[in-house]
Every structure is written in structure tokens, then in C-alpha cells.
Amino acid sequence: MADSRIIVPPENRRGEPFEVRITIRHAMETGYRTDVSGKAIPRNVIMRFTCSYNGEPVFTVRMGPGIAANPYLRFFVTARESGTLDFEWIDDAGERATAQASVKVV
Amino acid sequence: MRLSLSGPFEAGSTLQAIHLFSEKNPVPEIAVFEFPSPPVKVEVETRVRLAGAQYVVAVAAMSDGVLYADATEILVTIAGCLDAS
Numbered sequence: 001m002a003d004s005r006i007i008v009p010p011e012n013r014r015g016e017p018f019e020v021r022i023t024i025r026h027a028m029e030t031g032y033r034t035d036v037s038g039k040a041i042p043r044n045v046i047m048r049f050t051c052s053y054n055g056e057p058v059f060t061v062r063m064g065p066g067i068a069a070n071p072y073l074r075f076f077v078t079a080r081e082s083g084t085l086d087f088e089w090i091d092d093a094g095e096r097a098t099a100q101a102s103v104k105v106v
Numbered sequence: 107m108r109l110s111l112s113g114p115f116e117a118g119s120t121l122q123a124i125h126l127f128s129e130k131n132p133v134p135e136i137a138v139f140e141f142p143s144p145p146v147k148v149e150v151e152t153r154v155r156l157a158g159a160q161y162v163v164a165v166a167a168m169s170d171g172v173l174y175a176d177a178t179e180i181l182v183t184i185a186g187c188l189d190a191s
Contacts, residue, residue, distance in 0.1 A: 017147035030155070032132065057142040066128055066136035066155050074108075074151035075139075 004099045006087065012079035012105050020051065020059075022087060022099070023072045030065035044092045046071060053103070054083040079105045109139070111148040111166050111174070119170040120144035127163040128156060136162075144169075156182050 003025035012018040024046065031043025043065060051059040059075050077085065087099040109124055121144065126136040139150050156162070159182045166174040 015146075017145075030132075059145075060140045060142065061152075062138040062140070064133045064135055064137065066126075066131050066133055068153040068155050072151075072153050074149075076145065076147040076149055078146040 004087070004097070006085075006099055006101045008085065008101045008103060010104065012103060014079055014081070014105050017076040017078050018103075019074060020077055020085065020101075021072070021074045023070055024049075024089060024097075025070055026091065028063075028065065028067060028069045028071065032065070042092075046089045046091045049073070049089040050087070051075075051077070052086040052088075053077055054081070055086070077103075079103065081105050107154055107162070107180070108149065108151045109164050110150075115168065116170060116172070119168045119172065121148055121166060122169050123167045124148075124150065125165045125167070126154075127165070128154075129160040129163075130157045131155070132157065156180060158182050 005023045007021040009018050026046050028046065029041055029044040033041045035041055045065050046063050049061040049063065050057055058077050061073065063071065082105045083103055085101045085103055090096045111121060121141050123141065124139045127134050128136050136154050137152065159180065161177045161179050163175060163177045
């Protein structure tokens, strides 16, 4: 489940916003589907996603089953200084995962 | 779908969160995007599930309590995610 792909620009100007794109591999089970035997598949979606820039949260998303499978997010973060973007998410099953990307500010 | 918000706003007013709602989904609140530190550029894109063609509503909550809302009609020609009922 911990699979993700992150795209961050290689260089960013101080004070300017830069684009962050992330896709996370996750089924985002709605809880409304049934398996072949007619048994309900329990809901399991990523309920919370957090992006922190040098340890400070800058963008968080509370999600529900209305977000498509393998969630894709594109958002902007304001460049301050070189460092890391930390991504963390947790699903209904309590499974937690993290990812990291480095940010270069010139 | 892409959400964006541009100013100018009242002095000292910053964006705190954008709530995204669906009219027809079994869970109306699709997502809440929160901005713990005031964003310089507000543009968020994600992929959503919609139970049929409908209006989708976005509500932006500002730090001074002001709410901005907008709705747009989205046409769903083939439903990709039917619920069992």
C-alpha cells in the first residue's frame, strides 16, 4: 500500500509557489461494493493526507469515498528554503504510510 | 477536477479550507482541503467519483469567517462507480 509517486520541480525560486503532484496506490474501497459471493467489501479509504514542509504542515486533505481510486493530488507550496516535503497518510484500516521529496530553493 | 481561488480579499483574511460537496453521492462531502499556513497560490486538482451528472459545490472558508461558494455542473455520461443498491 505504501506505494506513491511524487513530482516536485528540480529548482524553485524563494517566495514563489511551486507545484507538487502525488499519486498514491490505494483501492479507496467505498464500502458500497460487494464481492462475488455478495458479501459487502468493507470501506477502506485514505481518510487523512498531510504534506509538511520542513516539519511544518502546509496542506492537508480529509478524504472520503468520493475520491477516486489511486488518489491524485496537485497543489502548490510556497518555496522558503531548501529542505524536504514529508507526506503522510492514514486509511480507515489504520494503515499509515509516508513518503518524502527534497526541495531545492535557489 | 481543478479548484482555484484568487483574491483580492479583505486585509488579514487568508484561506483556511476548501470544502467540496456533491449533490448525489452517498457521502456528500467529497473532501476538505486545509491550508494550515496561508497559501500564496490556491490551486488544487484531484480525481473524484460522482454518482451521475450533477452540480458540484466548493465552499472556501476564510480566516475571518467569510465563506465563498461556487457550483459547477458536471456531466457524467457513463457512471464508473455504481453502488449496489
